Amino acid sequence: MTDFTIRPLVHGEQRAAFEVLGRALHAPRPTDEDWERRAAGFPADRKFGAFAGERLIGTAGSFGTRLAVPGGKTPPAAAVDGVAVRADHTRRGVLTALMREQLRDCLRREEVFAYLHASEATIYGRFGYGVATRGKTLRVHKGRARFRDDAPSGGRVRLLEPDEAHELLPGLYERIAPYRTGMIDRPGVWWQWAHRRLVDRHHVAVHTGPGGDDGFVLYRPEERRTFEQPEAGAALVVGELHATGTGALTGLWRYLLSVDLVAEVRAPMRPLDEPIGLLLTDPRACEVVGLEDSGWLRLVDVPAALAARTYGDADPVVLEVTDPVLPENSGRYRISPGGVERVEDAPDLRLGLTELAMLYLGDRAPRLLAETGRIEVLRPEALPVANALFATGSVPFCGTQF
């Protein structure tokens, strides 16, 4: 058993944390030049370290953001990233200690949620995180993809020069991103990371509709020609695509499918309801080739989180929630369209934090979680009522890598 202590990192310790992270993710060791480029996007602020003596053996970071919840509010949230433990210190409780400290820190900062993308699906459930947004991977075969006559025509698309992209994208995201449920605000520290990882490695095209710029796409070509197949066209891989509505979405997809010397467009992590097949004469030209979890959500301040979202028109239900990590969240909550209150009444449904996160943004219905044994139903009539209360009528989507 290793003895270790947890504390916030101080300025000057970021590179050690970056190296612990890189090594755990099997990235090449950063050169001085790599580190110089990365340093600005990797501040010590909000990072915790686990230390065995003087040696950093684990780290976990976050940045402050806001998360769009059903009904349109955007309460403060922590976007958790950079989680790693040195391979020679794993499975000794280091991550557990880091997570506990980080969640307490979020509470102190009055952040209502923590949100992350998980490297493995087996890590974060034990800390109260649950899958709250998912994404599908689309593969569109250009040769077969013809738009239907009644599909929206879309507007004009222009390519940005790299300098323009650096300057315009943050403002475009703020304006264009529709703040659908599950999306986050992108602070400066995110853009510092993204410019190198995302913007510099992609072409950037902007869509302009009747009301001005209303969508953008980042994409990069992937060469597929081989000795045996010299005629194989490239694949365009979409890094991200945001549009205010179906007109802009269609315009951007029409553009992607018009680029020459391309055989297919691949778009990972698209919203589950992205309707590309419906726009085409041959819907099978658009294949769904993957489905992945995207944002893992943790309700940090359960009363504030439950009060922040809206509910469907239905009778009240009483949920009993148990939170072993932040026990002050444990208790019974009466949920109704008019609001949420803590009560002592008999519970209708009993559930853990992971399940609460899975239904909170509307990704999963209480019925499904009950049928799969993840929610305990104490009053069967309450289940359809809970379905109606938590239904959102839209599909949550994260759309930001971090």
Ligand SMILES: CC(=O)SCCNC(=O)CCNC(=O)[C@H](O)C(C)(C)COP(=O)(O)OP(=O)(O)OC[C@H]1O[C@@H](n2cnc3c(N)ncnc32)[C@H](O)[C@@H]1OP(=O)(O)O
């Ligand atoms: C948001 C992000 O940054 S995602 C990136 C996460 N980082 C990585 O994937 C890098 C490679 N992996 C690692 O660095 C480490 O293995 C970590 C951070 C995932 C886990 O760190 P550890 O210090 O080993 O975790 P810790 O010892 O606290 O484990 C707690 C429990 O989770 C389990 N667990 C931890 N990691 C895993 C895993 N990858 N798969 C399955 N179970 C795991 C442990 O077995 C333990 O279970 P127990 O309580 O029943 O004994």
